[in-house]
Amino acid sequence: MTDDFIRFENVSYSYTSDADNIKYAIENADLTIKKGEFTAIAGRNGSGKSTLAKLMNALLIPTYGKVYVNGKDTSDESEVWDIRRTVGMVFQNPDSQIVGATVEDDIAFGLENIGLSRDEMHERIDRALLTVRLEKERSTQPHLLSGGQKQRCAIAGITAMRPECIVFDEATAMLDPSGRREVMELAHRLNKENGITIVDITHHMEEVCCADRVILIESGKIIADTAPSELFRNRRLVEEAGLELPKAAELAEVLRDKGVPVRGTVLTGDECFEALSELLSDLHFTGESFA
């Protein structure tokens, strides 16, 4: 099928090759990610999320099984560079992935390595700066940026490579609330406006809620692959994967337990606001009429 962008075929990965105590970080994973999807990956620390991510752009090669990106086998060494250009990665620590002396230099780093002309580089850098909204910071030294800006700078370096997919490996874990919002807004914008496939590895249930699809990993195995609204309806699954309900869903559940008719899917703050508004409207608290 043409829209299968990343495909895992019975993939296992072990960090040791010592046959006596082999331990699989990922075991028998079958998985397909379609072009243009926004997928969240969640699970406990050490469950194998990052291993799964690194298998997506040939940073790791499966011990058994195959991973295909756009039909290309990641274990084929001649395809590795092309695959890494297609699937970019943003890591957790903003300070450990910036190499340039200025924002502009940092974005140029990847481009310099693929032998583009100066004009082409300039054009791509301009566009990347515009995409991540760092036009004003183009000559700024990266250490003077906020956490969110640093991550956006890292993302600009990736978008300049014209990737088809970006994997966020807990890219918001170290950010303040506004930094987290900036990065997530950007991820969703890249997905909607530029059609970039997004994989977001996260411990934040609020991020999971905004994805099209969520994959749960536990002890190296994929234990669920579902819509966020389905996941949070399944208490057993949430507990098994060590997750928690988003605050809004928790409130809806508490209220429903007490017999309050909260309607619809309530995962986000907005949905919570709407559901409670509806509830209150039903009780004739409408507009200013009461006062």
Place this chain on the structure above:
Amino acid sequence: MTALKVENISYTYMKKTPFEKKALDNVSFQIEAGTFTGIIGHTGCGKSTLIQHFNGLLRPDSGKIYINGKLTEGSDVKEMRKKVGLVFQYPEYQLFESTVYRDIAFGLRGEKLTEEEERRRVEDAARKTGLTHDTLDRSVYELSGGQKRRVAIAGITVMNPDILVLDEPAAGLDPEGRKEILKLTKDLCDKNGVTVILVSHSMEDIAELADNIIVMNDGGVEMTGTPREIFKNVKRLREICLDVPLMTDVFSRLAERFPEAGIRRDILTVEEAACEVLRVIDKGTACGQAAEAEK
């Protein structure tokens, strides 16, 4: 008793160079012994610079720091480090010993304890941080992320500090690990009487745990108060790149949309939110903290 008092402290990095940067500008506040204080502020607002002053890793250019009522001087650094324990971000990166026991005991080396006393202190710290006895002989590399972090915190609490400062202790942990670590910090305060200062980017955690909040902005103190007082300032907090807990946001919007319903704007937690809904739709009365605040 005041555990920590900071009086007009200022600090500038790389003074007299072109990179000079004023990180703290005339900061003052005080923290009472046995309380739980949250420090919030956007990246680069001076939080880390500030907490490094608490145990003498940095000395202020001007201003004074009092610990347990006593003015600290440059020469008191050793004493400060005993009284104030500092747990950095990602403290598990600093674990290095062969076993959990040895890692926790490392800080005690200078104290010339007998083997028995040392074991007692280590076991005590392990117990307070929720590490089981059999963990002590294991390698730190066999532990989960949350457990490693407990070991790192135990390595500080073993010094019996009066004040424990933690910089984002839950960052990068899964939801279970987060809950465990945060409960641990709360227990250290409630059960062991340690004065806890928690730096966090999570408004939810701060709202749930802290008695008082210090809000930092651009090297200064923007405001101080209880969570309920602080999180009323939705607009201002957003201006300085912070936020309010989700429930506070939802309920302040509801209060605006239904002015006649008399909805409280200062809801902090899911529990309070549920009570408030029940009260408003006349199925119950205000309960928990919301009721207390109403009195």
